[in-house]
Amino acid sequence: MDFFTIRIFLFIFIKSSCHSLSISPFTHGVLCDVTDKLSIGCSHNATTHLGNHSIVECVAFCVSNSSCIGASLDEYHQCFLHYKCPELPSCLVENKNHRYMRKYCIHGTWNSVSHSCDCLDFTFGERCNQFLKTCKNLLTPDHVFGDHKMLIDTNGDVENPIPIYCHTKKPHSADVVLLRNEGKFNFNRSWEEYKYGFYIDANNLWTGLEAWHHLTVSGCTQMTAGVRFEGKPATGLMRAHEDFIVEDEATRYAFSFSSSTTKTRGSPPAYSYFGDCFAPVKKTSFSTWDSDNDGNNGTNCAANAGSAWWYSDCDNPCNLLGYGHSYWFTKPKPELMSLKGLDMDAHAQKIARFIIRLKCN
Numbered sequence: 001m002d003f004f005t006i007r008i009f010l011f012i013f014i015k016s017s018c019h020s021l022s023i024s025p026f027t028h029g030v031l032c033d034v035t036d037k038l039s040i041g042c043s044h045n046a047t048t049h050l051g052n053h054s055i056v057e058c059v060a061f062c063v064s065n066s067s068c069i070g071a072s073l074d075e076y077h078q079c080f081l082h083y084k085c086p087e088l089p090s091c092l093v094e095n096k097n098h099r100y101m102r103k104y105c106i107h108g109t110w111n112s113v114s115h116s117c118d119c120l121d122f123t124f125g126e127r128c129n130q131f132l133k134t135c136k137n138l139l140t141p142d143h144v145f146g147d148h149k150m151l152i153d154t155n156g157d158v159e160n161p162i163p164i165y166c167h168t169k170k171p172h173s174a175d176v177v178l179l180r181n182e183g184k185f186n187f188n189r190s191w192e193e194y195k196y197g198f199y200i201d202a203n204n205l206w207t208g209l210e211a212w213h214h215l216t217v218s219g220c221t222q223m224t225a226g227v228r229f230e231g232k233p234a235t236g237l238m239r240a241h242e243d244f245i246v247e248d249e250a251t252r253y254a255f256s257f258s259s260s261t262t263k264t265r266g267s268p269p270a271y272s273y274f275g276d277c278f279a280p281v282k283k284t285s286f287s288t289w290d291s292d293n294d295g296n297n298g299t300n301c302a303a304n305a306g307s308a309w310w311y312s313d314c315d316n317p318c319n320l321l322g323y324g325h326s327y328w329f330t331k332p333k334p335e336l337m338s339l340k341g342l343d344m345d346a347h348a349q350k351i352a353r354f355i356i357r358l359k360c361n
Contacts (some may be wrong), residue, residue, distance in 0.1 A: 181253030183324020235266030275340025
């Protein structure tokens with residue numbers, strides 16, 4: 001810890017309790033985009049009826065709020081509290097008229113006994129300001145194999161780490177789980193949910209398209225889509241894609257890949273294979289019921305099908321996000337699971353789940 005940081009630690013008296021002392025270190029920081037942050041609720045004016053505040057009082061408000069990451073005082077001595085704000089890009093307008101103090105432990109809490117930060121899971125560093133880069137970083141000698149929810153940092157943006165789901169297995173396999181769908185729940189979600197991801201349970205989840213983009217452009221380009229069937233030993237159908245890249249939101253997460261090959265595991269149903277669900281929609285945009293980006297003028301294919309996906313038109317042979325066999329007679333056919341290469345009427349009841357995984361080089 002450098003001398004400059006030590007000098008600006010603030011030992012804050014919490015005024016709501018005159019006899020208690022809360023020790024919490026803060027350090028100077030750069031503050032950006034206050035107006036935008038106020039408009040979307042990740043900053044708020046905490047000035048009270050008592051009038052002007054000091055920076056010590058303002059930071060005390062932040063200390064008493066576990067979600068607060070920093071406090072600032074403007075030229076009028078108004079106090080503002082600030083929270084994590086993933087909706088905004090990095091620093092468009094720097095607010096030099098604010099004196100900004102941010103919590104020293106960025107992704108952790110201050111331990112007043114050891115005088116150091118106790119970091120959250122998967123973070124490290126003196127200020128808990130570093131993240132693992134990929135799921136492979138989990139494979140330490142004492143690692144517990146299985147599923148792990150974690151935050152990663154692929155591009156040095158410690159303010160907005162990316163939430164992902166990792167699956168590790170012996171001896172040294174570590175994949176990002178992009179999709180698991182048993183067909184039991186509604187995956188017809190909004191654009192924002194598909195952008196940032198959603199988690200229902202360990203077997204029904206979607207890692208956000210922002211994560212797909214950042215992971216693939218940083219070297220995680222081996223994507224495998226598959227279907228796993230009920231029973232043991234495990235059986236399944238898969239298609240592996242090489243050089244799989246998902247572009248950014250400006251393209252509505254269009255993707256590309258160089259080649260794909262089919263694979264099987266165990267003894268799947270006879271005469272079945274994992275058809276090519278991605279080649280027909282390569283370079284198209286992702287669509288949801290509330291964001292129509294398909295190639296069909298006048299019709300929102302995602303809304304019609306009750307399923308988000310990449311669409312070139314509304315005739316999509318694959319629906320990896322649909323309902324499963326328990327809904328076979330209660331939901332319209334476009335909303336049901338489908339896979340080119342598999343007779344769904346004959347085998348849908350055998351499907352355990354659809355899976356999409358990403359492996360990093």
